Amino acid sequence: MDNFKSQLSFSHQPVLKSWKAFLTFASLAFILAGFIFEKNRVYSVGDGSVTTINGTDYIELATIDGLVLKAGKLYDAYSGEASKEEKDCKT
């Protein structure tokens, strides 16, 4: 463990450079994968039907209350019919 720490403490060490490169590419891969493939299930507040929205829409439209307004239709991001009664968070 100490050896690992001492390796990390010097930035010129190849170990740390490899970690940096790996994490950079991993995070970029996450961004790309999230942009293309991420889907989140939401439930229509009216009829309870299920649909999916992509990652960026999900970040943009879902509020802390768990509601999503997309194309004029209201969805519940957290759960179905049972939970939409009590939402005390006004933000």
Added chain:
Amino acid sequence: MKELNVGPARDAAPPFFNRLRFYFSLISTFFLNLATLGVKARYLCSPGFTCHGCSLSTFACPVGVLSFSSALRSLPVFALGTISFIGIISGRLVCAFVFPFGLLQELLYRLPGRKKLLPRIFNYFKYAALLVLVFILPFILGYETAVRLNVYFCKICPVGNLTAFLPAYFFSFVNSLDSWSSSLYLRFSILILFLILMVFISCVFCRSVCPLGAIYGLLSRFSFYRIFVDPASCISCGLFSNVCPVGLHVEKEAGSAECIACGECLRICPHQAIQNKWGR
């Protein structure tokens, strides 16, 4: 609590890095709150901590996205990628430069008063907040229960309470004090507690609560921006004792996960033994 000696360092003329940090914080505060001008990019996570419940906010709150994704038991791939990428590129430099609540924190700390240093044990609280209130409890309990039990980070977040909940409550929703539930009292109590603590304790929110700081801190070891000690130039003069606003032993811990990259040590060292740079 130990007292913090901020005298000589604060009295000196601020060098370029510190002035840059202050003005950059002001500018970033402006750019993170452009929604009233019609500029919104809330499909992206903000690099710094802002609440997207705030009607001014340009971007989405990264901690908010992680919290509600945990509550929904989904993996926010895009948000995680964005937060990680920012953390790897800049480490905790974001905490120093792009954090409006941090600017408020710094301004409040400039008010006169007996300054104290938070005990180091509180450094671990932000990791606990990240794990317990952002990931574990919302995931296990689900949104409704976590919110009802006040174990959901956004519910008690001082940033959200100040910038989103407080204006929304007073300008839109307030009817009478009778309608305040216990959780509302909890929200405001936490906010007021932090506003008071910020006058006396340096970086209290960053050190003890901020889950985003915890994430960036964990990533700072691998970040491209680094603050480090040049052993060849350091003469261990001890000038740094009680200067670091987060109470680090600068010679050993500059650039560590707890270092918020504020640059106070950069301005103190007469031998330029503390250095900062971008690079691999």
